[in-house]
Amino acid sequence: MNFKVKGALGALTGMLMATTAIAQTELTVYTAVEAEDLARYAERFNEVNPDITINWVRDSTGVVTAKLLAERDNPQADVVWGLAATSLLLLKSEGLLEPYAPVGIEKLNPKFVDKDTPPAWVGMDAWVAAVCFNTVEAEKQGLAKPTSWKDLTDPQYADKIIMPNPNSSGTGFLDVSSWLQMFGEDDGWAYMDALHNNIARYTHSGSKPCKLAASGEIPIGISFAFRGAKSKADGAPIDIIVPSEGVGWDMEATAIVAGTDDLEAAQKLVDFTVTERAMEMYNVGYAVVAIPGIAQPVEFFPEGLEEAMIDNDFEFAANNRAGILAEWQKRYDGKSEAE
Numbered sequence: 046m047n048f049k050v051k052g053a054l055g056a057l058t059g060m061l062m063a064t065t066a067i068a069q070t071e072l073t074v075y076t077a078v079e080a081e082d083l084a085r086y087a088e089r090f091n092e093v094n095p096d097i098t099i100n101w102v103r104d105s106t107g108v109v110t111a112k113l114l115a116e117r118d119n120p121q122a123d124v125v126w127g128l129a130a131t132s133l134l135l136l137k138s139e140g141l142l143e144p145y146a147p148v149g150i151e152k153l154n155p156k157f158v159d160k161d162t163p164p165a166w167v168g169m170d171a172w173v174a175a176v177c178f179n180t181v182e183a184e185k186q187g188l189a190k191p192t193s194w195k196d197l198t199d200p201q202y203a204d205k206i207i208m209p210n211p212n213s214s215g216t217g218f219l220d221v222s223s224w225l226q227m228f229g230e231d232d233g234w235a236y237m238d239a240l241h242n243n244i245a246r247y248t249h250s251g252s253k254p255c256k257l258a259a260s261g262e263i264p265i266g267i268s269f270a271f272r273g274a275k276s277k278a279d280g281a282p283i284d285i286i287v288p289s290e291g292v293g294w295d296m297e298a299t300a301i302v303a304g305t306d307d308l309e310a311a312q313k314l315v316d317f318t319v320t321e322r323a324m325e326m327y328n329v330g331y332a333v334v335a336i337p338g339i340a341q342p343v344e345f346f347p348e349g350l351e352e353a354m355i356d357n358d359f360e361f362a363a364n365n366r367a368g369i370l371a372e373w374q375k376r377y378d379g380k381s382e383a384e
Contacts, residue, residue, distance in 0.1 A: 078127035106215030134363035170331035198239035208267035216251025223293025
């Protein structure tokens with residue numbers, strides 16, 4: 046074999062080996078992000094990190110949280126990208142997160158950053174509770190428009206309300222934990238007892254109650270505000286109600302799973318999640334993002350919603366999560382839809 050051919054083959058082999066090495070960098074990423082958004086998230090990330098492949102494992106907030114806890118002795122995920130901060134606080138307390146301060150962290154609203162140095166997690170965006178009210182169905186059924194959480198316990202709404210199951214839905218959990226904070230423990234459970242009388246069923250998705258209200262299957266869906274705004278923009282005959290007592294909220298956040306075999310790649314992913322480009326991407330699905338001044342106005346997003354957001358005690362929600370969910374399940378799980 047002459048030297049030119051041998052040299053060309055050697056160069057080709059080197060290129061193939063380099064390409065193979067690039068393609069072999071993979072991250073297993075657990076998420077509760079809406080399924081239709083995942084391809085967009087990966088595409089944006091790969092624009093700046095083409096050498097890292099994301100393998101998504103997607104489920105509802107409660108399922109992802111339980112999975113991470115169950116795998117504590119043999120972690121399967123490298124990164125959690127898009128999980129409720131209350132869940133990440135719980136995972137942090139169990140020593141399951143790898144602290145990391147991503148590049149650009151100083152741009153984030155401090156509310157969106159874990160208080161430790163370096164932080165165990167960083168926030169992405171916030172979602173806020175609201176009530177989706179189908180005006181056409183309500184008129185057909187002679188239902189008055191509610192203005193408060195306590196209005197929803199009125200007997201006129203019997204079997205007219207759908208809300209998320211807090212054991213599987215982050216939206217459902219922020220509802221329950223916020224009611225306990227707003228009304229106090231005893232009055233909070235008394236409120237949920239009364240509300241339960243009017244619940245048709247509990248879904249396993251936080252967006253589904255609003256989608257069902259938008260389609261007219263049910264007059265009232267307890268969900269989150271952005272889902273309502275999106276449905277209204279698509280032409281659904283719904284009003285988005287901000288209950289007068291205030292509304293619960295939570296944030297999606299990102300963290301590295303302790304024990305990852307690909308720490309450098311995981312750090313690159315977390316670096317990307319706090320960039321302005323990532324925030325613009327989150328703004329497609331959320332009206333509130335972690336870097337101030339990035340979010341664009343969202344059509345039909347209810348006025349006064351941010352002012353109605355309660356002073357959410359995330360530590361309370363995280364530290365009492367197991368007990369709250371167990372009590373909720375004991376009282377109300379009979380109306381949960383099949384998984």
